[in-house]
Amino acid sequence: MEEKSSHWITISDMMSGIMMIFMMIAIAFMVTIENDKKQLEQQNDKMRDLAKNYSNLQQELYKDLMKEFGKDLMKWNAFIDEDTTIRFQKQDILFDVGQKRVKERFQHILNDFFPRYIKILYSEKYRDFIEDIRIEGHTSQDWEGAQSLERRYLGNAELSQERAFQVLKYCFSLPSIADKQEWLITLLRANGVSFAKPLATDELSRRVEFQASFKANEQIQKILEAASNKK
Template sequence: MEIEQLFGQPTNEQNLVSLFDVILGLSILTLMVLFFFISIAYLFNNAQTNNPDMPENSVTPVATSLNQTNNAGISQETSLTPVAITPLIQANNPNIQETSVIPVATQLLNTQIPQLTPNQQYIKNSSQIQQNILRTLSIQNAIYQALFKEFQHDLPYWLAEIDHATLTMRFQNPDLFFDIGSSSLNRHYQSILADFFPRYLKILQKHKAAIEAISIEGHTSSEWRGSRSKDIAYFNNMALSQARTRAVLEYCLLQPSVSQYKEWLRSLLTANGLSSGRIIQENGIEKIEYSRRVEFRIHTW
């Protein structure tokens, strides 16, 4: 004993105490570093939550830097998941089990990425919806103005009108353009369509990126001569309105002046016969002549 004390050689008991102190010190240091990064991430997350006016890009670089610091062993192509960063935490402290590391890793990742509050997300979504509505209204107004400028002097002679809200070119009383009960176009209506349709397409071509579909719609009144019931009148008018819209579509597409638009038109032009499903009324009374009509309607995105 005196020789060991004289030359300062440690005993086995002293060796064990020194080794235990080293392990304990490393463990405490590892936990301090881990909680240090968690505290920094928590502070930045609180800064974003308490200051909703702070731009997201002022917090994101810090969170990104924190991710890169904590996960220096992960390549940029590896996604930051609790499972991905678990080995790094265990490497600093082998005694920690994986099941106890994953919850800590999950919390760490969640605190690093600033999340929008429900109110902030609602405001963001509402702003996007408002922007989409304003964009759609702006496009529709531009199309309407172009159509009105082109056809304003022709509308009275064609017995037609343009509906601003639905971008519908409406030809009233098609009985003037078809023989009664017939789907064959008379010469008068043929001349109108030959003048109208090429000019119409020329305008739409300038806005084709915003156009989803063009529909030719045939409408009738609720009347049908000699019908015994409303059902029979409806079925007969359905067949008539469908036949008339097909006749209009065929005549328009066969015009030589629209051949350059034909491929484009085939992808979005439809012909729909709607019978008396959408009659026009005034004070609850059907307006027979106004209910009978052919419409060219533009549908925008």
């Protein structure tokens, strides 16, 4: 009888041990989930802060651009969007039809606009946060003599790229920004967009745009990499 009782005690102890193991695993799992939850909350907080900072920078830049150029926009036939895109949008001022040479009237505008624009972007408020400064050439969907979509697109892609480059070349050579050239080399880009981003009319679609973008993508990538390294 004693031997049988001892046998059941051993099984009972074993079951208790197994239960303790399961409890420890459950507790460890709960702790892991709680830690992951805290890490996720921290990442979300960082992302929210980043989004807020990005939005604040855009808003501040928009205000500074409007303060600097607001009185000039009408005479330049220009427009500043809330995403800080500056749009020069009157074809007969910018280029001759089908040509890439920057017209004299647009050169005078760039002489006035670009040094003031760079002065804002180079200010302490924005300088370290700028990822790139893009000059974009845009066209309408027209292309003389072209019947196919491919011919119209490729012809306008080449023309828009040449126009954007000619604007970049002219701006970069201005004596008034000579002391910023090394900085601009790392940031200034010329992109031809063809008619990929049309506006309401063909006339408005034929335009040149300037836009500075901030380092949000770079910061997001750093946060994601940091989170990945903790796993």
